[in-house]
Amino acid sequence: MNRKNSLKHKLYTIIFEAETPAGKAFDVVLLVLILSSVLVVSLESVAGLRHDYLPYFISLEWGFTLLFTIEYLLRIYATPKPIKYIFSFFGLVDLLSIIPTYLSLLIIGSQYLLVVRVLRLLRVARIFKLTRFINEGQQLSSALRASVTKIIVFISTVLTLVVIIGSVMYIIEGEASGFTSIPTSIYWAIVTLTTVGYGDIAPATALGQILASFVMIMGYGIIAVPTGIVTVELSKSAREQATTRVCANCHQEGHPLQANYCYNCGYELPDQKS
Amino acid sequence: MNRKNSLKHKLYTIIFEAETPAGKAFDVVLLVLILSSVLVVSLESVAGLRHDYLPYFISLEWGFTLLFTIEYLLRIYATPKPIKYIFSFFGLVDLLSIIPTYLSLLIIGSQYLLVVRVLRLLRVARIFKLTRFINEGQQLSSALRASVTKIIVFISTVLTLVVIIGSVMYIIEGEASGFTSIPTSIYWAIVTLTTVGYGDIAPATALGQILASFVMIMGYGIIAVPTGIVTVELSKSAREQATTRVCANCHQEGHPLQANYCYNCGYELPDQKS
């Protein structure tokens, strides 16, 4: 029992952690396998290559899937809380990374869903000891999260706008220029407002082009809003990061550079420059 | 008389407010009706669906319109100031949401204007108790309003530019490449400067491509201006929000929201929440 537990613990250290040499080696192998398997799935979808090398692709795919299945089962075995692991984000990604191959026996084409394996790279990112990268990522995502209500308000406004613009363009342009229905026209409005501009649908009448010009110039201003929101949040978090003076009395952080006294307890702060 | 008034008041509470359970239920039903009716109008415009299900679409449309008409009349009845309501923003939107159906008896195609109903969602937004969202929306729109003169100057400059660029391109490219007239060329200039770039009209001569390259690189700088304006305004309003507390002792401004003591003189700050 004790021996089994120690094996379990050893496995856990290798599979889930990256501090030991064995754990590091495991992660490097996993990284290579994930990248190779995504590459194989991508290349299989190229008609010319599929025609010539289909048997090889299928063998490789099943090989990767078997390896990942074994890894998945070992993870369930090694973790002390299997249920929690299975329903965690990484547990679901690990499962989704193997299901499509088995599913492809029933549904042709489902193997292309295997690219979801690319999400597993997030797990392997640990091996780079990229705490600095993770910090930056958290800073970015916290900046985005801080502005989430602003972004929801913004996207609601944009969606209301494109529904109205799309419908008006449908009435003005009609089916001759490709505005075949209101949903299609709404799609055109999104393509235009975001300045993507495929050109598969484009206004052909004078009135439609005038309205489109208004939409584009409006899009100028609209594209500025998310940029402004994100910039302000990022600059806020950068400023907070810059002011890391700590009060010796109450350990409160984040004092402005010009502060003389702790704003939390009123204790005098040490001089910045001495 | 009193009973009638109390009925009127009850109706008012249900229709115009969202605090009572009945008022909340009314708003939820309204939300569903509005979204469904906009969806029905959109789907009706798809040729395949219109061909197969036209009678259903027409029935649904008239159903929604009758419900909204009853709601409109009840609103006029319930409000203490009917005239003010009718000519308010929401009153006009409510009216515009029912007129196109009646108009479609006379003018074919006018029912597509019913998508204006999407604006009614603004009214129903209340049910989410989204005061936080409304605050954010006000912050965004006040940032935009604060920079309205800058934006007018900017748009005037852009319009002057596109008129001149469009005319020069019309002379250089001519009708062979799709620059069929000065207004069309101005439309092309707007499509290019805003980086939408449909490609339905594109320069084909060497000289035209050189000029277009200049326009695009200029567009780089030009698209930066509204972004800069909005960012500065947003950051100003964010800073103002953060720094409106003043020390009663030394009049130092700019205390963080969580501060208890002035960082300049150490004096206790008044409590933020009282």
Add this chain to the structure above:
Amino acid sequence: MNRKNSLKHKLYTIIFEAETPAGKAFDVVLLVLILSSVLVVSLESVAGLRHDYLPYFISLEWGFTLLFTIEYLLRIYATPKPIKYIFSFFGLVDLLSIIPTYLSLLIIGSQYLLVVRVLRLLRVARIFKLTRFINEGQQLSSALRASVTKIIVFISTVLTLVVIIGSVMYIIEGEASGFTSIPTSIYWAIVTLTTVGYGDIAPATALGQILASFVMIMGYGIIAVPTGIVTVELSKSAREQATTRVCANCHQEGHPLQANYCYNCGYELPDQKS
């Protein structure tokens, strides 16, 4: 002599200034004439309209040109320094606004250059008494001027990049996909880096699409640079505007909000909040 001078002065007040009722009326008439004449030139270029209404267009054009010629001669007569006026920016624009019509007798099509008249609107902008607008415009253009060296460095980098990218794409893609020469490929690189993306030329080979993907993701970062430059300059000028405290001793402006003493002469500043 005196009478002639007083007539000259009166003319000067009407034509060059906008404070008197006559001066204002003159500017309003001029505004309408300029907008109408640009509209006529634009509409004349539309093939359908030119075919039907050519005589009217030609009459209107000559009418406007004669009026503007008279105005130009009166301006030369009325101004105390005619030479300075003729070679000033506005003097040259005024001249360029009438020459193309006369030129069109010799060179067909040159009348389209008349749209340069749109620049004359700058002169008429005065009548709106838009000092606030002019201030904002100056703020914008001073922000752009302050960052002119940064922008030159940036554009040189972009130009070096597009020459190299364009040549490599020419070698990779060749003439089959529309990359017919190095200048054309450089044009494509500019279209792509600026995210305009017409799609008249697009990579078709796998290698070309991989390189194009790199260019586009690089373009992400590159388009951020001018925006960053302009935002920083605008925010700097906004901050300077915000700090308009004046020293009572030396009249130095621009003291920070938290300042206690004038940074120029050391004199104590009046308390901000009392």
Add this chain to the structure above:
Amino acid sequence: MNRKNSLKHKLYTIIFEAETPAGKAFDVVLLVLILSSVLVVSLESVAGLRHDYLPYFISLEWGFTLLFTIEYLLRIYATPKPIKYIFSFFGLVDLLSIIPTYLSLLIIGSQYLLVVRVLRLLRVARIFKLTRFINEGQQLSSALRASVTKIIVFISTVLTLVVIIGSVMYIIEGEASGFTSIPTSIYWAIVTLTTVGYGDIAPATALGQILASFVMIMGYGIIAVPTGIVTVELSKSAREQATTRVCANCHQEGHPLQANYCYNCGYELPDQKS
């Protein structure tokens, strides 16, 4: 021996420096030669011109290459540390600027690689005595370098996104709309997320257009991130440049460049320029 050394030194001053009149003249000649040779390579690739003037192009190319080869050999001769020069950035660029012509005897088309000569302009930039430009360039590139981890995190996120989006679109749209393989679909996802939008590949099914709309609106937010990062870094470096003076009496930081006295305690500040 001494005489030889003095010749070597004189050559070094002329070729590597730009302070003497001879050195300046050398750089101006070099600038003209580089620009002309890049122009010749570009024009040679235009089919019409190549057909008519091929012998002239070849002569000019060999002429430029011989001149640059002589220059390269002189540089190796004149520099005191030839090995260090050969493997320096500029040494490699100088070599790459002459190799393609010799290579074109063996491999047809390799002469187009000569555009790499455009990089030599970096060297000649000195003659403008553009220390101010170099400062600005350093400021820009240090701002970019400071945010390099943030940008790597960002690009990794974007690459993960486009792999998943591309695969899903491949399954939804299939080969009919141009999504012929997963790599092609990933290319489409990059074209769309970066708002380039060629339109050579565009979704045609309703489901594909809905997904594409999500991608574009997401792209709105995503394009805001690099802009935010660069803006914050640029504004940080601008702020640091402005505020590095410290009061010797009260250690207050953040004095404007033109300040003579500390704004906090009124103490005289040390002179900025000594």
